[in-house]
Amino acid sequence: MNEKERTLRRVQISGFAAFDASLFLDSHPDDQNALNYFKKHKQLNERAVFEYETKYGPLTHNGLMGDKSWDWVKTSWPWELC
Amino acid sequence: MWTYNKQLQYPVKIKNPSAALAKVIITQVGGPDGELGASLRYLNQRYTMPDRRIVGMLTDIGTEELGHMEMVAAIVYQLTRCLNMDEIKRSGFDTYFVDHTAGIYPQAASGVPYTAAAMQVKGDVFADLHEDLAAEQKARVTYDNILRLSDDPDVNDAIRFLREREIVHYQRFGEALGIAQDNFADKTNFYAYNPEFDRPRR
Numbered sequence: 179m180n181e182k183e184r185t186l187r188r189v190q191i192s193g194f195a196a197f198d199a200s201l202f203l204d205s206h207p208d209d210q211n212a213l214n215y216f217k218k219h220k221q222l223n224e225r226a227v228f229e230y231e232t233k234y235g236p237l238t239h240n241g242l243m244g245d246k247s248w249d250w251v252k253t254s255w256p257w258e259l260c
Numbered sequence: 261m262w263t264y265n266k267q268l269q270y271p272v273k274i275k276n277p278s279a280a281l282a283k284v285i286i287t288q289v290g291g292p293d294g295e296l297g298a299s300l301r302y303l304n305q306r307y308t309m310p311d312r313r314i315v316g317m318l319t320d321i322g323t324e325e326l327g328h329m330e331m332v333a334a335i336v337y338q339l340t341r342c343l344n345m346d347e348i349k350r351s352g353f354d355t356y357f358v359d360h361t362a363g364i365y366p367q368a369a370s371g372v373p374y375t376a377a378a379m380q381v382k383g384d385v386f387a388d389l390h391e392d393l394a395a396e397q398k399a400r401v402t403y404d405n406i407l408r409l410s411d412d413p414d415v416n417d418a419i420r421f422l423r424e425r426e427i428v429h430y431q432r433f434g435e436a437l438g439i440a441q442d443n444f445a446d447k448t449n450f451y452a453y454n455p456e457f458d459r460p461r462r
Contacts, residue, residue, distance in 0.1 A: 183271070186267060186271075187271070189267060190267060190268070190269065190270065190271065193267075193269075194269060194270070197269075197320075197324070198428070200320060201317065201320055201321065201324075201428070201432050202432075204313055204316040204317040204320055204432075205313050205317060205432065205435045205436060205439060207313065236266070237265055237266045237267055238263055238264065238265055238266065239263070239264075240263075250266075253266075255266065256266060256267050256268045256330070256334065257268070257272065257330075257333065257334035257337050257338065259273070259338060259341070
């Protein structure tokens with residue numbers, strides 16, 4: 179795994195943890211443990227996203243992008259192999 | 261409304277192309293129990309659901325299934341790079357290739373194009389949730405069958421993740437069914453009315 183893949187893995191892992199918690203929260207909206215778990219992993223994910231976007235470009239339209247060019251179409255797509 | 265996130269939910273990195281595997285795995289893009297069908301089923305069922313917790317679950321799981329559709333498409337895309345014509349002919353992938361080359365076309369492994377005829381939105385919370393429980397089981401079995409047909413570790417890693425998600429979704433829909441039974445069933449006359457039609461949420 180290269181550095182870019184490693185950084186993206188951190189985004190994916192923290193994002194998945196928060197997302198899976200969100201499915202539980204959909205049917206248990208007042209569960210404090212689940213809410214805390216979600217908040218914790220969401221914060222980890224925000225940090226990981228920032229780290230990734232700084233070096234490798236935006237993950238969403240609202241993500242980090244220089245204002246000189248629309249990096250959205252200059253960075254790799256998720257199914258590409260290099 | 262949807263935002264697109266430029267990442268796969270779980271990584272897909274296939275080292276070895278295989279037309280034979282692509283031929284069967286495409287079924288989880290556009291087949292009867294595939295991810296496209298799952299997303300359209302859940303995203304369309306949610307509008308008339310009588311409880312916001314169930315709407316939330318159908319929205320979030322339906323959205324996740326779109327991400328899974330993308331993962332399966334990524335698997336097929338990576339399996340069909342740099343194919344030589346011999347492998348295309350030998351594997352039986354030629355009948356797909358002639359119409360779609362190496363493009364991703366939503367169809368079943370049998371060649372039947374994606375059809376909403378394989379799904380239902382019945383407009384009744386009990387019928388719809390049972391449909392969803394069944395859908396997750398059917399998807400799980402399809403992934404089981406793919407694992408029987410594949411001995412590629414890169415493919416199997418991603419497929420196992422997708423298979424586990426089907427099982428988790430099955431549990432979640434079970435809870436939604438519990439919510440429906442607790443809140444919308446007349447205990448003395450279980451199916452006395454349709455909560456989505458007779459006493460709508462708003």
